Amino acid sequence: MPEVDALVVGAGPAGSVAAFRLAERGHRVLVIEEHGRVGLPVQCAGLVSQRVLDLAGSRAFVRASVRGATVFGPSLVSVSFRAEKERAFVIDRAGLDVYLADRAAKGGAEFRTASRFxxxxxxxxxxxxxxLTGADGTKTEVAARLVVGADGVSSAVARAFRLRRPVEILPAFEAEFPKSPGDPELVEVYLGRRFAPGLFGWWIPDGAGGARVGVAADADGTSARAYFERLLDHLGARFGERLANATAYLVSGIPIGAVPKTSGDGVMLVGDAAAQVKPLSGGGIFTGMRCAEILAGVADAALREGDLSGPRLAEYDRRWRAELGDELSRALHLRRVFTRLSDAELDAIVRALGRAELTDTIVAFGDIDFPTHVARRLLRQSPSLVRLLPKALGAWWSSPELTVPDLEDDTRRK
Ligand SMILES: Cc1cc2nc3c(=O)[nH]c(=O)nc-3n(C[C@H](O)[C@H](O)[C@H](O)COP(=O)(O)OP(=O)(O)OC[C@H]3O[C@@H](n4cnc5c(N)ncnc54)[C@H](O)[C@@H]3O)c2cc1C
Structure with missing residues (x-):
């Protein structure tokens, strides 16, 4: 039976970053991926910040950049934010996964595809x-000092090691269209019960004349696909033609809300498996990759010390929460407030954000990885905005200044 230091389950961004960092530090790492090819099928809209490119150390998979967004309220009242420079990147998501897996393989990690935990x-x-089970049903066994569950939203590793799963998994549906009218520099976001109760709908230009259109919406008896069709109807009416010839469909779930423990005896969870996802956007590439770096630092030390106990590995829980936990819990709180707002209230907020001084603030300080920072700034700046929101936000917006954590401290970028 093969014996490894770390068995990484899942070759998504979180798994491949963890594998790379552990392999380059000299550990025997085996990555298993249930699909036959890394990166496929794609289950992501692929909109990321500069931090993801920094963590990857490459922009090879970037397809386009965007300078801002247009946000539509439920009645289609809208506000646009357009920065002078690029603010986010539309990536070839499969390309990112393949790039990170190649980097890990070059760093010494072994990959086995079509192999399921x-x-x-x-x-x-x-x-x-x-x-493990292969594509043909063959069963094999592997012994590992550490198992890293980077196996996404339905983590089998979390279940096997009896770690609790996130309370909420938001259904999502997306399609890619080869041709679409629309502004190639701005992402579109659709709010409210009409389009996507629970999160939002999106239209993202792909840099090649097409677009990725999707919704993530609460399961209230209506499927995410039904909301997606409604958004397509709206886009068709606005563009004067219905988007057609979708090249890919994606059905998946977004974990919302942190899990209480992301490590235990001989096991660590990372990325979607650990629900390290931004609750206001559902984005999890940056958070998963960053937490994988933190995981590798703790796992490296624990493997060297020969102590893979739950208490030793809990340092990982403490460290990633110290860096990102406050942002994620503030965002979860804000999301709870927003999901309770009526469509009329959301429209009123969109109208309020159209005031020049607030638009300027968003353009200057908007950050897709740390959205609560600009939200707090806006609330402090605009008493009228505060009046539109429930009292629950009162204490929060008057709290002390927020700072983005220094991500450089223990990250050796490549
Ligand atoms: C519709 C949609 C749009 C999104 N858009 C964005 C976006 O624009 N920007 C952003 O930052 N985030 C986005 N996200 C979230 C993002 O896709 C995830 O947060 C991210 O992929 C998490 O990375 P990961 O490595 O943790 O998990 P994953 O990327 O899910 O990788 C997990 C891997 O584990 C494998 N696996 C699962 N089970 C097993 C098993 N038992 N054995 C072996 N292998 C297994 C899977 O095949 C997969 O390859 C979106 C999500 C959805 C659903």
């Missing part, structure tokens, strides 16, 4: 034996 067979201090 099935179950945990035995667990003793410092050694877990797990069962």
């Amino acid at each position: 099935d179950r945990l067979l035995r667990r003793s201090p410092g050694r877990s034996v797990v069962q």
Whole structure:
């Protein structure tokens, strides 16, 4: 039976970053991926910040940049924010996954595709034996000192190691269209019960004349696909032609809300498996990659010390929460407030954001990875905006200044 230091389950961005950092530090790393090819099928809109390019150390997978967004309220009242420079990047998501997996393989990690983590067979201090199943149904066993669950929203690793799953998984539906009218520099966001209760709908220019259109919406008896069709109807009416010839459809779920523990004896979770996802946008590439860096730092030390116990690995929980936990919990709080607003209230907020001084603030300080910072600034700047929101936000917006954590501290960028 193969014996490895770290078995990484899942070759998404979080898994491949963790694998790379552990392999380059000299550990024996095996990455298993249930699909036959890394990166496929794509389950993502692929809109990321500069931080993702920095963490990857490449822009090879960037397809386009955008300078801002147009936000539509439920009655289609809208406000646009357009910065002078690029503010976010539309990426070839499969390209990112392949790039990160190649980097990890070059760093010494072994990859096995078409191999699924099935179950945990035995667990003793410092050694877990797990069962893998190949595409043809063949069962094999692997022993690992550490199992890293980077296996996404439905994490089998989290279940096998009895770590709790996120309370909410938001259904999402997206399609890619090869041709679409629309402003190639601005993303469109659609708010409210009419378009996407629970999160929002989006139209993202792909840099090649097409667009990615999707919704993430609460399961209130209406499917995410039905909301998606409604958004397509609206876009068709606005553009004067219905988007057609979709090249890819995507159905998935977005984990919302942190899980209480992301490590235990011989196991660590990262990325969507750990619900390290921004609750206001559903974005999880930056947070997953960044937490994978933190995970690798703690796992490296624990493997060297020969202590893979739950208490030792809990340093990872503490460290990623110290860096990103406040932002994620503030964003979760804000999201709860927003999901309770009526369509009329959301329209009123969109109208209020159209005031020049607030638009300027968003253009100057908007940050897709830390959206609560600009939200707090806006609330402090505009008493009329505060009046539109429930009292629950009162204490928060008057709290002390927020700062983006320094992400450079323990990250060796490549
Ligand atoms: C519709 C939609 C749009 C999104 N848009 C954006 C966006 O624009 N920007 C952004 O930042 N985020 C976006 N996200 C979120 C983003 O896709 C995820 O946060 C991100 O992919 C998480 O990375 P990960 O490595 O943790 O997990 P994943 O990318 O999900 O990778 C997990 C991997 O594990 C594999 N796997 C699963 N189970 C097993 C098993 N038992 N054995 C072996 N392998 C297994 C899977 O095949 C997969 O390859 C979007 C999500 C959705 C659903």
